Amino acid sequence: MPTEHPQLTEEQIEALGRELDELRNRTRADLGERDVDYIRRVIKTQRGLEILGRVLLEVGFLPPAWVGGVAALSLSKILDNMEIGHNVMHGQYDWMKDPALDSKRFEWDTACPGDQWRHSHNYMHHTHTNVLGMDRDIGYGVLRMSEDQRWRPRDIANPIYATLLMLLFEWGVAVHDLEVDRIEKGEITLADKRDILRAIWEKGRRQVLKDYVLFPLLAGPGAPFTLAGNVSANVVRNIWSFMIIFCGHFPEGTHEFSLEEAENETRGGWYLRQMLGSANLTGGRLFHILSGNLSHQIEHHLFPDIPAHRYAEIAVEVRAICERYSLPYNAGPLGKQFGSVVKKIFRLALPGGSEPEAPRADPVPVPVHVPDRIPVAA
Amino acid sequence: MPTLTTPRRLLSSQFVDLLVGPHGIDRYLELIRPELTIRDARAEVVAVRRQTERSVTMTLRPNRTWQGFRAGQFVRVGVEIDGVRRTRTYSPASSEHAAGRSFELTLTTHPEGLVSRHVRAALRPGTIVHLGGAQGDFVLPARRPGRFLLISGGSGITPVMSMLRTLCEERHDGEVTFVHYARTAADWLYRPEAEALAASNPNVRLAYVATREGGPRVSAQALRSLAGDLDGALAAVCGPPSLIDAVRDCVPGEVLAETFTPPSLSVTGAAASGTLRFLRSDRTAEIAGGTLLEQAEAAGLTPEFGCRMGICHTCTCRKAAGTVRNVLTGEVSDEEDEDIQLCISLPEGDVALEI
Numbered sequence: 233m234p235t236e237h238p239q240l241t242e243e244q245i246e247a248l249g250r251e252l253d254e255l256r257n258r259t260r261a262d263l264g265e266r267d268v269d270y271i272r273r274v275i276k277t278q279r280g281l282e283i284l285g286r287v288l289l290e291v292g293f294l295p296p297a298w299v300g301g302v303a304a305l306s307l308s309k310i311l312d313n314m315e316i317g318h319n320v321m322h323g324q325y326d327w328m329k330d331p332a333l334d335s336k337r338f339e340w341d342t343a344c345p346g347d348q349w350r351h352s353h354n355y356m357h358h359t360h361t362n363v364l365g366m367d368r369d370i371g372y373g374v375l376r377m378s379e380d381q382r383w384r385p386r387d388i389a390n391p392i393y394a395t396l397l398m399l400l401f402e403w404g405v406a407v408h409d410l411e412v413d414r415i416e417k418g419e420i421t422l423a424d425k426r427d428i429l430r431a432i433w434e435k436g437r438r439q440v441l442k443d444y445v446l447f448p449l450l451a452g453p454g455a456p457f458t459l460a461g462n463v464s465a466n467v468v469r470n471i472w473s474f475m476i477i478f479c480g481h482f483p484e485g486t487h488e489f490s491l492e493e494a495e496n497e498t499r500g501g502w503y504l505r506q507m508l509g510s511a512n513l514t515g516g517r518l519f520h521i522l523s524g525n526l527s528h529q530i531e532h533h534l535f536p537d538i539p540a541h542r543y544a545e546i547a548v549e550v551r552a553i554c555e556r557y558s559l560p561y562n563a564g565p566l567g568k569q570f571g572s573v574v575k576k577i578f579r580l581a582l583p584g585g586s587e588p589e590a591p592r593a594d595p596v597p598v599p600v601h602v603p604d605r606i607p608v609a610a
Numbered sequence: 611m612p613t614l615t616t617p618r619r620l621l622s623s624q625f626v627d628l629l630v631g632p633h634g635i636d637r638y639l640e641l642i643r644p645e646l647t648i649r650d651a652r653a654e655v656v657a658v659r660r661q662t663e664r665s666v667t668m669t670l671r672p673n674r675t676w677q678g679f680r681a682g683q684f685v686r687v688g689v690e691i692d693g694v695r696r697t698r699t700y701s702p703a704s705s706e707h708a709a710g711r712s713f714e715l716t717l718t719t720h721p722e723g724l725v726s727r728h729v730r731a732a733l734r735p736g737t738i739v740h741l742g743g744a745q746g747d748f749v750l751p752a753r754r755p756g757r758f759l760l761i762s763g764g765s766g767i768t769p770v771m772s773m774l775r776t777l778c779e780e781r782h783d784g785e786v787t788f789v790h791y792a793r794t795a796a797d798w799l800y801r802p803e804a805e806a807l808a809a810s811n812p813n814v815r816l817a818y819v820a821t822r823e824g825g826p827r828v829s830a831q832a833l834r835s836l837a838g839d840l841d842g843a844l845a846a847v848c849g850p851p852s853l854i855d856a857v858r859d860c861v862p863g864e865v866l867a868e869t870f871t872p873p874s875l876s877v878t879g880a881a882a883s884g885t886l887r888f889l890r891s892d893r894t895a896e897i898a899g900g901t902l903l904e905q906a907e908a909a910g911l912t913p914e915f916g917c918r919m920g921i922c923h924t925c926t927c928r929k930a931a932g933t934v935r936n937v938l939t940g941e942v943s944d945e946e947d948e949d950i951q952l953c954i955s956l957p958e959g960d961v962a963l964e965i
Contacts, residue, residue, distance in 0.1 A: 253938070256938070257938065257939045257940075260939055261939070263693070264692045264693045264694075265692050265693040266693075267693065268693035269693075275637075276641055279633075279637065279638055279641055280641075283638070322923070323923035323926065326923070326926070326949060327694060328693055328694055328695060329688075329694055329695040329696070329697070329948060329949075330695050332636075332637060334949070335923050335926065336923070336926055336949070339631075339632035339633070340632065341631075341632060341633075350922075350923070350924065351916070351924070354916065354921075354922040354923060354924065355916030355917055355922040355924050356916075358917070358921055358922055359916060359917040359919075359921065359922060435632075438628060438631050438632070439631075441628055442628050442629060442631055446625070446628055446629055447629070499919065502919070536921050536922075537921065537923065
């Protein structure tokens with residue numbers, strides 16, 4: 233059964249929205265040098281690790297250099313994609329007016345073109361979080377991740393798809409906006425996605441050329457070691473980001489919403505849905521940085537464009553708000569949260585859950601939906 | 611110097627661009643030294659001095675990426691203040707032949723001038739600033755006529771000073787008359803520098819006028835008494851619109867003019883009125899109700915958008931000019947050329963958008 237939502241009155245939901253708006257504005261007004269110093273320090277660390285990793289892997293035929301190179305390059309890619317790329321592209325640092333950290337123009341070291349990510353993630357996922365039929369991050373069009381998704385025989389291989397998606401995660405993310413499942417169902421054709429395909433090809437080609445051709449060639453006879461090292465670093469990053477991201481909305485206790493529930497939602501209602509639909513990971517400071525602070529998924533979903541290193545301090549207040557409104561605050565260590573995700577992947581491979589006896593259609597996939605309300609009063 | 615250009619050419623090659631993708635070579639070079647960038651023009655502040663009570667002059671040493679300027683042009687300069695890059699436009703006051711050398715900017719400080727106040731009070735030599743390419747048509751004609759009349763009012767002196775210095779450096783031998791108007795003698799800028807040029811160039815004549823201390827206003831008679839016959843002289847004037855009009859009225863020949871209008875601080879609250887200009891689609895609309903996104907749509911435009919509630923940044927677009935208010939935070943911003951989120955921005959008067 234899907235988790236029952238806590239019942240708040242309309243007044244409570246509005247008051248909740250006001251409190252969170254106030255928290256957001258207070259944090260926003262406080263942004264300054266401290267945040268700039270932080271992100272520049274992370275960037276410096278990432279670029280340093282990247283150069284170190286590249287240099288070590290050029291002499292990757294020496295085993296210690298290979299191991300060190302893979303470690304440094306993996307860390308570089310993890311920082312680049314998560315604490316830097318994901319967060320910069322959310323507009324967390326737009327207020328700095330630094331073109332190098334501009335959300336609209338930033339590109340990251342992964343196969344997915346920034347523009348497509350900005351659409352599928354910043355808009356689709358963050359606006360329609362956990363709304364079945366709207367949030368394409370529920371299973372990425374490949375996995376059965378919700379009891380409310382109708383079981384099909386192919387779902388029996390759910391764990392295999394999940395493993396493949398994990399290992400090839402950057403490519404899974406890259407083709408996310410292609411909406412392969414909708415092409416498969418005949419709702420759209422590949423021709424509708426020609427521009428998307430071209431952009432994936434352009435970005436993917438450069439990434440492949442860099443990691444799998446040019447840097448290995450520069451190593452001369454050591455090319456196979458460099459190639460293997462670069463593949464490994466990409467896979468390490470893929471596994472790590474898959475684990476963190478799958479712990480954001482799928483662990484036990486996160487809520488899903490129907491289209492009707494999300495309809496005519498106020499700003500307070502949107503905040504409530506973000507809190508109920510997200511789950512945090514507990515851990516140390518380094519763990520939070522390496523997760524891109526997505527370990528503070530709840531805070532991130534409330535305030536996606538507030539610099540993520542602020543989430544830890546915001547979390548104290550969000551937790552207090554949750555307690556006051558008797559709302560759950562889903563948090564746990566990576567092992568426990570990911571364990572429950574794995575369990576779900578296996579369990580949903582089999583028919584069952586809350587689906588009705590009679591076969592029914594999939595939730596109607598709604599193409600890009602234009603909310604006609606403006607949730608903010610002028 | 612081939613020894614220097616070869617690494618530069620290598621660093622800007624497509625091969626290196628692939629290796630350092632997707633961030634680009636500058637994002638690595640700047641970590642060694644911020645001015646090493648080969649695509650981003652930057653400069654190091656080498657000196658800051660205060661000529662008058664209400665001004666500050668900084669000397670910038672540009673990096674090799676900087677393409678220089680022509681006398682009279684303006685340059686966008688980005689200065690970081692409390693983590694935010696503030697970009698303003700200034701005209702260099704140095705000779706245009708200073709390419710590759712340091713050049714000077716003089717800023718007038720206003721009580722509300724965030725950047726000028728910061729530069730005057732806190733900017734230290736060694737700071738790195740960001741440069742845009744030089745722009746503007748207020749320039750000396752490539753074929754220099756014989757006689758020049760260079761006139762400036764207040765902080766409008768900088769582009770005209772650049773022209774004077776350029777002509778002197780070129781050893782221009784025609785008559786050059788340089789007239790500067792300021793409210794009081796204490797506000798005169800570049801007087802010692804101009805006097806030094808006049809001393810070594812007999813064809814240069816100077817007049818510094820303090821308009822609030824009984825100095826003569828612009829008139830054909832006053833100009834003639836300084837420059838002699840005005841016929842055939844090319845006038846270049848920079849200052850408030852009233853000065854330009856006055857010069858146009860009394861100079862018979864060609865007048866090159868550049869004006870600057872003070873930033874309009876039109877915080878009018880909810881009942882804002884004015885015109886929205888959509889620059890790329892070449893359309894205008896009078897301000898009606900609603901956010902800029904709604905008003906752009908009402909005007910028949912189809913800007914990109916997503917959540918319509920200020921979280922996804924899909925509708926972020928460049929605001930060329932105007933004051934807007936953020937409906938979520940109440941923040942009011944009048945910066946030129948800044949990115950704003952259309953779906954949570956209300957116009958507070960005339961606004962120009964790059965859509």
